[in-house]
Amino acid sequence: METLERIVAQHPFFEGLDPAYLKLLVGCASNVRFEAGAYLFRQGEEANQFYLLRQGRVALELYEPHAAPMTVETVEKDDVLGWSWLVAPHYWRCDGRAVEMIRAIALDGKCLREKCERNHDLGYELLGRVVRILEQRLQSTRMQLLDVYASHHR
Amino acid sequence: MPHTTVEEIERTTGVADPMLPHPYRVADVSKETHDTFTLVMEPESGDGLPGFAPGQFSMLYVFGVGELPISISGDPGQSGRLVYTIRSVGQATHSLVSRIPGDWVGVRGPFGTSWPVEAARGKDVLVIAGGIGLAPLRPVIYHVLRHRDDFVRLIILYGARTPHDLLFRKELTSWPHAPDTHVLTTVDYGGMSWHGRVGVVTTLFRHLRLHPDRTVAMICGPEIMMRYVVAELQQGRGLEPANIYLSMERNMKCGIGVCGHCQYGPFFICRDGPVFPYSRLRLFLERHEI
Amino acid sequence: MVPAAEHVRATVDLGALQQLIPLLESRGYQVVGPVLRDGAIVYDSLKKLEDLPAGWTDEQEPARYRLNQEKDGRLFGCGPGPQSWKKFLHPAAVRLFQIERQDGDVRIAEDSGPAPRYAFLGVRACELAAIEAQDRVLTAGPFADAIYRRRRNGLFIVAVNCTRAPATCFCASMGTGPRAREGFDLALTELNDHSAHLFVVDVGSPQGAEILREIGSRPASAELCRRADQAVERAAAQTRGIECDGLHDVVSENFDHPRWEETAGRCLACGNCTMVCPTCFCTSVEDSSDVDGSRAERWRRWDSCFTQAFSYIHGGSVRQSVKSRYRQWLMHKLAWWKDQFGGSGCVGCGRCITWCPAGIDITEEIRAVRERIPVKIQSEESDDGNA
Numbered sequence: 001m002e003t004l005e006r007i008v009a010q011h012p013f014f015e016g017l018d019p020a021y022l023k024l025l026v027g028c029a030s031n032v033r034f035e036a037g038a039y040l041f042r043q044g045e046e047a048n049q050f051y052l053l054r055q056g057r058v059a060l061e062l063y064e065p066h067a068a069p070m071t072v073e074t075v076e077k078d079d080v081l082g083w084s085w086l087v088a089p090h091y092w093r094c095d096g097r098a099v100e101m102i103r104a105i106a107l108d109g110k111c112l113r114e115k116c117e118r119n120h121d122l123g124y125e126l127l128g129r130v131v132r133i134l135e136q137r138l139q140s141t142r143m144q145l146l147d148v149y150a151s152h153h154r
Numbered sequence: 155m156p157h158t159t160v161e162e163i164e165r166t167t168g169v170a171d172p173m174l175p176h177p178y179r180v181a182d183v184s185k186e187t188h189d190t191f192t193l194v195m196e197p198e199s200g201d202g203l204p205g206f207a208p209g210q211f212s213m214l215y216v217f218g219v220g221e222l223p224i225s226i227s228g229d230p231g232q233s234g235r236l237v238y239t240i241r242s243v244g245q246a247t248h249s250l251v252s253r254i255p256g257d258w259v260g261v262r263g264p265f266g267t268s269w270p271v272e273a274a275r276g277k278d279v280l281v282i283a284g285g286i287g288l289a290p291l292r293p294v295i296y297h298v299l300r301h302r303d304d305f306v307r308l309i310i311l312y313g314a315r316t317p318h319d320l321l322f323r324k325e326l327t328s329w330p331h332a333p334d335t336h337v338l339t340t341v342d343y344g345g346m347s348w349h350g351r352v353g354v355v356t357t358l359f360r361h362l363r364l365h366p367d368r369t370v371a372m373i374c375g376p377e378i379m380m381r382y383v384v385a386e387l388q389q390g391r392g393l394e395p396a397n398i399y400l401s402m403e404r405n406m407k408c409g410i411g412v413c414g415h416c417q418y419g420p421f422f423i424c425r426d427g428p429v430f431p432y433s434r435l436r437l438f439l440e441r442h443e444i
Numbered sequence: 445m446v447p448a449a450e451h452v453r454a455t456v457d458l459g460a461l462q463q464l465i466p467l468l469e470s471r472g473y474q475v476v477g478p479v480l481r482d483g484a485i486v487y488d489s490l491k492k493l494e495d496l497p498a499g500w501t502d503e504q505e506p507a508r509y510r511l512n513q514e515k516d517g518r519l520f521g522c523g524p525g526p527q528s529w530k531k532f533l534h535p536a537a538v539r540l541f542q543i544e545r546q547d548g549d550v551r552i553a554e555d556s557g558p559a560p561r562y563a564f565l566g567v568r569a570c571e572l573a574a575i576e577a578q579d580r581v582l583t584a585g586p587f588a589d590a591i592y593r594r595r596r597n598g599l600f601i602v603a604v605n606c607t608r609a610p611a612t613c614f615c616a617s618m619g620t621g622p623r624a625r626e627g628f629d630l631a632l633t634e635l636n637d638h639s640a641h642l643f644v645v646d647v648g649s650p651q652g653a654e655i656l657r658e659i660g661s662r663p664a665s666a667e668l669c670r671r672a673d674q675a676v677e678r679a680a681a682q683t684r685g686i687e688c689d690g691l692h693d694v695v696s697e698n699f700d701h702p703r704w705e706e707t708a709g710r711c712l713a714c715g716n717c718t719m720v721c722p723t724c725f726c727t728s729v730e731d732s733s734d735v736d737g738s739r740a741e742r743w744r745r746w747d748s749c750f751t752q753a754f755s756y757i758h759g760g761s762v763r764q765s766v767k768s769r770y771r772q773w774l775m776h777k778l779a780w781w782k783d784q785f786g787g788s789g790c791v792g793c794g795r796c797i798t799w800c801p802a803g804i805d806i807t808e809e810i811r812a813v814r815e816r817i818p819v820k821i822q823s824e825e826s827d828d829g830n831a
Contacts, residue, residue, distance in 0.1 A: 059352065068345055071343070074353060099349045139356075144342050148378050148379050149284065149286075149315035173590070174540075217543065217550065217740055218733025219733075221729065221731070256548070404762065407727070407747075410587035412581065412587070413726060413728065413729075415726065415754060420696075420780035420784055425585070425586060442768075
């Protein structure tokens with residue numbers, strides 16, 4: 001438990017987090033590992049994990065019929081993965097495939113939600129950090145939409 | 155970097171009129187991607203045109219078809235040969251990439267301002283390229299690698315549309331072998347066989363620790379991409395506008411500042427650019443239809 | 445550039461002036477100047493003084509140009525017409541080179557035949573300023589335009605001081621006229637009343653002095669000089685003007701001014717203004733080859749920033765809207781030109797006002813832009829926007 005607390009504290013997502021909150025969150029944490037090629041989650045599955053990536057790269061894929069899966073984003077060491085645990089309905093919106101071996105901390109979503117319900121200050125702190133990530137991802141996604149390298153583009 | 159004057163061209167080539175193409179022959183054509191080719195050219199006779207500085211461009215003339223401004227993508231330390239990496243997007247570029255060894259191509263130049271390799275001495279060089287934008291930046295990379303001790307870190311961030319569009323793939327894997335040289339690549343759209351990163355080029359910044367006071371950034375790519383990279387560097391990382399450089403592009407017909415086409419506000423891209431410090435462009439980069 | 449010299453004043457009567465054109469021709473010049481054709485004053489070859497539009501004057505208003513016949517027989521009674529001297533110095537269509545290919549061998553033939561040697565007769569003060577402006581654009585940069593330079597070097601200029609100004613003129617406010625001050629070999633002020641038809645002549649260069657000596661002249665009396673000056677003063681009483689104080693900043697800081705949208709509603713993007721403007725210099729190049737591909741040519745032609753294609757890069761034009769193109773022309777002419785070349789791109793000749801089919805008046809545009817901006821933007825320093 002103590003080692004886990006240190007690992008969680010050291011992850012950039014929680015930089016500067018009040019140690020009191022850290023203790024609360026660690027209760028939801030566990031160490032996980034995925035082999036290269038494995039799927040961490042599939043679109044439509046119940047979303048109950050918030051991953052803090054420690055090693056390896058995950059490809060976020062969208063699959064449409066009659067086409068090969070398209071990777072729309074990759075996340076890796078020091079990134080986080082998953083927000084559907086926070087936002088109802090709690091289902092994964094895409095597939096997450098391990099491009100290489102993954103080591104991560106998985107925080108149980110239900111556990112996190114319960115703690116945030118009981119402690120709104122913790123909830124606000126967590127929400128603020130997640131929103132910041134979401135904002136970056138949204139900006140990047142919008143830029144991807146522009147398809148700036150396409151030959152027709154100015 | 156002083157402009158090449160009519161007198162200098164006249165002295166080295168005997169060509170007095172900067173609108174007359176100088177004869178070159180294609181020595182080699184190689185395919186980089188499905189639509190992008192690298193041409194190597196040599197002067198038909200004699201020493202050819204004056205040497206170029208990284209970031210400069212030539213006007214390339216194909217017999218009876220037309221002329222295009224193309225950035226020089228080769229090694230500035232290798233005088234004589236001129237190397238161009240060209241993406242085929244229309245009739246004129248298509249005719250250029252269709253050249254075969256031995257073909258005649260008219261060359262004018264080199265024109266324009268260059269990347270600040272002198273100002274970057276003793277500092278980290280941060281090269282950020284999007285798509286075909288890696289071609290005008292490759293001469294900087296060659297220069298830094300050739301004079302490795304004059305610079306601290308060399309960091310290359312490169313984004314392309316898909317893995318099939320990545321240029322200079324062999325060099326992308328060999329460059330990181332040089333001391334303190336780092337290459338991070340990403341693509342906008344990836345497939346299952348791609349194990350690299352997917353996301354726009356600004357997503358690469360989160361992997362960097364930058365020292366804003368000793369970093370010179372050089373950016374080339376679609377204008378939208380350059381704008382959001384500048385925002386990340388300036389607002390996100392605290393780089394001074396004077397230490398951020400961009401290569402701009404506009405329609406060109408003469409390359410020598412007399413046809414009026416390449417104007418961008420008060421600037422002629424062909425002679426006040428194409429390389430500009432962001433501090434000069436601040437007022438203009440956000441404006442529409444300029 | 446003709447070096448400025450002490451202006452010696454002389455008088456020449458109409459009879460003596462008859463010798464001017466044949467004399468210049470005998471020195472190898474092609475004399476060109478104003479002639480009347482198709483209801484307008486255009487510039488073309490002059491063989492004798494009688495080729496000039498004697499007795500004609502013009503009425504000019506936005507989108508309006510009319511010629512009227514007076515009875516006084518003045519040779520230079522008309523203001524600027526739809527053409528300018530750039531048609532000779534910076535021709536509308538010129539071949540840059542020919543190129544031949546045979547058995548893989550390629551040869552370029554530069555068109556370096558002797559450049560025509562022109563003598564311009566009837567150059568207004570505004571036009572002198574326009575020639576000087578184009579000198580800066582085409583010869584003063586790191587690369588000189590070879591064609592312009594060749595034609596400019598041999599040029600002999602006989603200027604004419606305006607004694608009346610059509611309503612669209614505003615050279616006085618731009619500081620470019622109506623008096624010709626420098627840049628000419630000879631300058632004429634025409635005086636024609638019941639007593640005599642003569643010209644007060646200012647000498648502007650040694651070449652001009654030499655030509656004047658050949659023609660023969662008398663020193664100008666104080667009375668004639670006074671009458672000449674008064675006549676030019678009349679031309680300075682103009683109804684239009686641009687306030688040049690702080691003009692560069694007022695224009696360049698108003699990229700998003702609402703006026704551009706309004707004017708775009710009237711502008712047809714026809715490009716007339718750029719064709720008639722004596723300082724507009726933009727060109728494009730055209731390549732062509734013959735059917736078997738053995739010979740190709742490269743031509744240079746006038747172009748206009750008002751065209752859709754002017755700013756085209758990969759799949760689209762940067763300036764798609766008419767608003768952006770009108771704005772580009774005006775901001776370049778009155779602000780960015782100064783950053784690029786020093787001085788103003790506008791010489792106040794008024795041609796763009798007369799020949800705009802929508803009657804857009806550049807002086808009105810500037811007034812509208814100035815009126816809607818807060819006082820604090822007005823520049824502190826004195827800046828008359830001139831060369």
